[in-house]
Amino acid sequence: xxxxxxxxxxxCLGTLVRLHEQGQRIGFVCVTNGDKGLSFDxxxxxxxxxxxxxxxxxxxxxxxxxxxxxxxREDGFAVGDHELRTDLIEALRRLAAEVVFTHWTSDYxxxxxxxxxxxxxxxxxxxxxxxxxxxxxLPRTPRIxxxxxxxxxxxxxxxxxxxxxxxxxxxxxxxxxxxSQMDVRRRMLGYxxxxxxxDHDRGQGARLSVAAAEAFRPCLAERRVPWPSDLPGPLA
Numbered sequence: 001x002x003x004x005x006x007x008x009x010x011x012c013l014g015t016l017v018r019l020h021e022q023g024q025r026i027g028f029v030c031v032t033n034g035d036k037g038l039s040f041d042x043x044x045x046x047x048x049x050x051x052x053x054x055x056x057x058x059x060x061x062x063x064x065x066x067x068x069x070x071x072x073r074e075d076g077f078a079v080g081d082h083e084l085r086t087d088l089i090e091a092l093r094r095l096a097a098e099v100v101f102t103h104w105t106s107d108y109x110x111x112x113x114x115x116x117x118x119x120x121x122x123x124x125x126x127x128x129x130x131x132x133x134x135x136x137x138l139p140r141t142p143r144i145x146x147x148x149x150x151x152x153x154x155x156x157x158x159x160x161x162x163x164x165x166x167x168x169x170x171x172x173x174x175x176x177x178x179x180s181q182m183d184v185r186r187r188m189l190g191y192x193x194x195x196x197x198x199d200h201d202r203g204q205g206a207r208l209s210v211a212a213a214e215a216f217r218p219c220l221a222e223r224r225v226p227w228p229s230d231l232p233g234p235l236a
Contacts, residue, residue: 002088002102002119004031004078004111006057007178010197011147012101014163014171015214016064018232026064027095029071030057031084031115036075039184050075052180059177067095078114080121088122089132097126097142099230104146104217106153120144123224143226144219148204157215159228160208162235163201168212172198210235 001009001016009016009028016026034053035046054070061068071087078084092100102119103112125131126138149155163171172194176182182192201212218226 001027002029002031002091002100002115004073004103004109004115005037005075006030006034006053007175007181007193008103008112009060009101010171010175010193011103011149012145012214012216013174013197014167014201014212015101015161015216015232017167017170017174018161018163020064022232026066027097028057028061028066028068029088029091029095030069031071031078031118032073032075032111033070034075037184038180040187049180053178056178056180060174063174069094076111078111078118080114080118084118085122085125086131086133088119089125090135092119092123092126092142093132093135093138096138097123098140099226100142100144101147101216102144104149104153104155106155107149108153112149116146120219120221120224124221141223143230144221144224145216145226145231146219148200148215150200155217157204157217159216159218159231160204160213161216161231162205162208162210163212163214164235165211168198168201171201 033050035050037053038045038049069091103116105116107113123142127141129137175194185192204215205212
């Protein structure tokens with residue numbers, strides 16, 4: 001999963017759980033350090049916020065025995081420049097990425113939009129030795145799925161991954177490892193992100209006549225189009 005923030009993986013976390021169950025290797029890359037994540041604290045708390053977000057993301061990654069990389073950009077100010085593209089090429093190669101989940105290209109937060117475009121652009125060059133900072137080129141360009149951004153952004157899902165009740169519970173448990181963000185959401189709206197995702201996943205599941213599902217769209221850019229078989233199929 002390539003995202004700007006520590007907790008953005010919640011949009012595909014159930015799918016990652018299912019892939020992990022199948023023996024697939026999982027990795028997480030965050031573009032920013034999350035230093036604005038303690039939303040009700042002043043600017044003086046940014047260093048502590050970044051440290052909290054890193055600990056929480058590592059707690060999620062540990063469930064998957066996953067490598068976690070942070071590219072250390074400032075939260076809220078991600079820019080798709082030369083340095084970010086190079087860093088993403090290197091991250092994709094380091095993880096030997098085959099399938100990438102990232103944001104949709106329209107979203108409420110520009111960090112999400114910048115990351116989605118930047119990782120899509122970077123993926124194209126991972127197999128070309130003349131790009132990057134000297135790492136070995138990948139044998140095949142990574143394939144990309146975009147996660148559902150919520151309503152209002154022109155996203156019409158085409159691919160769905162059903163989740164069992166056990167997957168739904170596991171997803172909620174993992175989301176709540178981002179304790180700081182659950183507190184922020186409860187103070188803002190009275191419920192946390194795990195509750196919000198459970199409602200959203202029930203809505204997507206209803207489209208398939210199953211209890212819950214996560215929804216995706218494939219990247220259609222040349223060489224980055226995924227196979228439907230890259231996603232877990234129907235539940236047994």
